[in-house]
Every structure is written in C-alpha cells, then in structure tokens.
Amino acid sequence: MKLIRLKTVQFITEAAVIAALYAMLxxxxxxxxxxxxxxxxxxxxxxLPYFTPAAMPGLFVGCFIANIFTGAGIYDILLGPLVTLLAAFFTAKMPNKYLVPLPPVILNAVYVGILLYYTAELPMALTMVLVAAGEIVACYVIGYPLLLLLEKHYEKIFERK
Structure with a gap:
C-alpha cells in the first residue's frame, strides 16, 4: 500500500511540474x-510522454492554464488542451525517437489552422503551414535536443523507487 501511494505521489508531482513549466513558458x-x-x-x-506517462495530464493541464492567458478565446481554452492530450498520447506510442516530436507538429498545425480560420478569418492552408513551421522549431529544434539530453540522463531524472 505504501509503494502504491509513493508512486501516485510521484506521478502527480511529475504531472504538476510539467504543467507548471508548460504554462509558465x-x-x-x-x-x-x-x-x-x-x-x-x-x-x-x-x-516528455516518450519518457513518462505523467506528462500526458501535465501537458493537458499546462496547456489549459496557458490558453486561459494566451489562447484564441473559449474554443482554444477548451479544445487546445484536448489536442495537446491527443498529441501526447501519440507521442508516447512513437516507435522511435526521431518521430517523437511529430504528433504535436501535425495535430497543432491542423487544429490551430482550423481554429484561426474560423475565429480570425485567416487563410487555413497558410496558417497550417506557418503553425507547422513554428511547431517544428519548438518540437524538433528545441524539443529533440531536450529528448537526447533526457535520454542520456534518463536513470537519474526518471528513477523509480
């Protein structure tokens, strides 16, 4: 029973730290x-879902909080975190590390493109391309080196007791 509680506390703590980091950034x-x-x-x-399942709720909550302050209105506050959760799910299922950053790139490009088409009347195809470009910078240029760093130090960072 004590081990189960410790794992639950560790899971919640990891999710909370990830949520806070996402929202703050x-x-x-x-x-x-x-x-x-x-x-x-x-x-x-x-x-992070490539390394820990706690990242899924962490990213969801972090995106929800962030979108309250930066989102494109109520639709982004409610739907954006669901897209992030779906991307996190697919990220966790990626068969190799080179594909890990791909789900958020694709899903956010499609979602934000559609959202801004309907809410801001921006051209959908162009918006999808621009959002995908920004996601590539965030997920591959910044996120992939982070993945390599975490992979190198996995045991120290994600040590389970």
Missing part, C-alpha cells in the same frame, strides 16, 4: 506563443 513568452506565426517554446516539452 507559454505565459512568459506570450508574444511568440500564439497566433498565426507562433513558436510556443513550451511545446518542446511535448517530447
């Missing part, structure tokens, strides 16, 4: 975190 970098041309630096954290 997005809110502090608000000028570049939303819009048609965006690089949401916090999206680099979307590689």
């Amino acid at each position: 997005t809110i502090l970098l608000v000028p570049i975190s939303s819009g048609q041309l965006q690089v949401r630096v916090a999206e680099a954290l979307t590689i």
Whole structure:
C-alpha cells in the first residue's frame, strides 16, 4: 500500500511540474506563443510522454492554464488542451525517437489552422503551414535536443523507487 501511494505521489508531482513549466513558458513568452506565426517554446516539452506517462495530464493541464492567458478565446481554452492530450498520447506510442516530436507538429498545425480560420478569418492552408513551421522549431529544434539530453540522463531524472 505504501509503494502504491509513493508512486501516485510521484506521478502527480511529475504531472504538476510539467504543467507548471508548460504554462509558465507559454505565459512568459506570450508574444511568440500564439497566433498565426507562433513558436510556443513550451511545446518542446511535448517530447516528455516518450519518457513518462505523467506528462500526458501535465501537458493537458499546462496547456489549459496557458490558453486561459494566451489562447484564441473559449474554443482554444477548451479544445487546445484536448489536442495537446491527443498529441501526447501519440507521442508516447512513437516507435522511435526521431518521430517523437511529430504528433504535436501535425495535430497543432491542423487544429490551430482550423481554429484561426474560423475565429480570425485567416487563410487555413497558410496558417497550417506557418503553425507547422513554428511547431517544428519548438518540437524538433528545441524539443529533440531536450529528448537526447533526457535520454542520456534518463536513470537519474526518471528513477523509480
């Protein structure tokens, strides 16, 4: 019973830290975190489901909190975290590390493109391309080196007792 409680506390703690990091990075970098041309630096954290299942609820909650401050209205506050959760699910299932950053790139490009088409009347295809470019910067240029660093130090960082 004590071991189960310890694992639960560890899971909740990991999820909370990830949520806080995601929200903080997005809110502090608000000028570049939303819009048609965006690089949401916090999206680099979307590689974390590759290492820990606690990242899924952490990213969901972090995105929800961030979107309250930076989102494109109520639709982004409610739907954006669900897209992030779906991307996290697929990220956790990726067969190799090279594909780990891909789900958030694809899902966010499609979702944000559609969202901004309907809410801001921006051209959908162009918006999808621009959002995908920003996601590639966040997920591959920043997130992939983070993945390699975490992989190198996995035992120290994600040690389970």
